[in-house]
Amino acid sequence: MATIDRHPARHPRQASTLALAHALSAAERGLAVIPLSRTKLPALRSPHSPDDPPCHGTCGRFGHGVYDASADPARVRALFAAAPWATGYGIACGLPPYHLIGVDLDTKSGTDSTAALRELALRHLFTIPPTVVVLTPSGGRHLWLTGPPDVVVPNSAGRLAPGIDIRGAGGYLVGPGSRTTHGTYTAAPGTAGFTPAPCPHALLRLLLPPPRTTGPSGSATGSAAGTAHGRGLVQFVLAAHEGQRNTRLFWAACRAYENGIGPALTDELTAAAVHTGLTEHEARSTIASAARMTRPLG
Template sequence: MAARTAFTTVLASLGPEAPLPVAARAFAAAGVPVFPVAPGGKHPITAHGFHDATSDLRQVEAWWGRFPGGNIGVPTGQASGVSVVDVDVHGVDGFAAFRRAGRAGLVTGWEALVRSPTDGLHVYYPAADTEQASWQAGDAGVDFRGDRGYIIAPPSRRVIDGETKLYRLASVSPTPGGALDVEALRTFLIPPRPPRRFPIPERRSGRTDPQKLANWLGAERTDRNRKLFWASCVLAEEGVPFRDALDAMLTVEQPDFGSREITRTVASGYKRIHGTPTSASDRASRPSPKRDAAPEQRLAPARGL
């Protein structure tokens, strides 16, 4: 049977009034990396923040020997073995969104619930085996703290309006938890927006004329990248060769709308429709549209798109 994470095991063993140096050492001794945070605050003391987190006992004892009132920071994600859903109450009711996600079955598997000093909620889960980046759903009042993020762990405390308030363990699950389906939760909280539609310019012989689209784009002065991407998708759907589309779009190059940006965006549109911007034979057989440019200025096929 799976065991609880080391973090939750230590957390459940600590009392709410445990001295911060003792708690920091307990986490480190269990293999959970920690780093010191400003006493009564949320900002790291170390030069590189959560990147400095360690489970080395000598370093941890040195940090809290120097800053005995330092709060305990824990990097989230694979570094510590835990990820956190942060339910906020500042200007938005994050609990309403969290309850909706609960009814949809998207927030099961938690191991520990921690009340924050501002009356929010930190919901701890075992980290996934693969990297899960941190993100924010500000309108919903829910954040996810995964890889490249950190959390303040109990029994840390904040000083708010002159009053000291604790991060308090509220509940521990009776059974080990499971990794969160982060992408499902993110899609639920931040539904994808429908694609923006633009008026379609005149079509010719059943397919769009790339030069007319380019002329239309050149007359625009707002959302040029978005419109260029849309136009590229239209051309790709209509079967216009990638290089024909690119040659036409490069005619609207301007100082603040350069060839590299245009090339990347057109390639992205073709990749969205066909899975690849152009064939190898097309790249090899067609010269760059800027034949008189110096070699280092000639356009190369966009990479990594």
């Protein structure tokens, strides 16, 4: 693992070569990666103007952030060739095979995020298993965990506890060996050879958005009319492509249950999922999983 270099700008060509090497090593493990600049942001700018509709990479060009992420060595090399100034790499969360969830224990907030996580673990009766831990230049830590393939964990900052950020679907983690303006990200001693461990179930439930309360009529308090919201969720499922059908269905089912319309929308969501190619059994299992995950903690 690379040692800390407080002045990565002194060797830009070497930093780029090392970043590519680390990224290819991560890709060999099945992790989808993108090149990052010294500021930890995606190194490739968007090819679109602000007025263009979002395409999430369907145009075939680079510059779509985590939507560019790949574990294919040829594509990784092409990404870094397009960004020769890259000094690091990001690892996309929420993608197969690991469905990575990053727990970012920050030190810049003035709080003891490690103690906050320990308190949560005691209160909710879970233990963080041995897993990959990445040390940040500022003294923080990134814990790598894996989630179920049908669970969509959103990104959040400080929602779980002060100083604890979560990197989920649509987010990325800075990979070990990446060089930034503040130093180098490194694997914690003894964890580099680990495989990301499964996220404890009790913690996973905490990472999902809290369910909304419902009024006397059964509709979600403060939400749009159930029928209009339900139609939007069904359309969201119908728009799924192969490889994202379960993920979209789970997300839509979670939103339905959070808004108090889950049971009423189950049949329509199931039919939409079957239309995209899932079996009825797969669809109902995913919806049942969403119902369990969004159930209020006792």
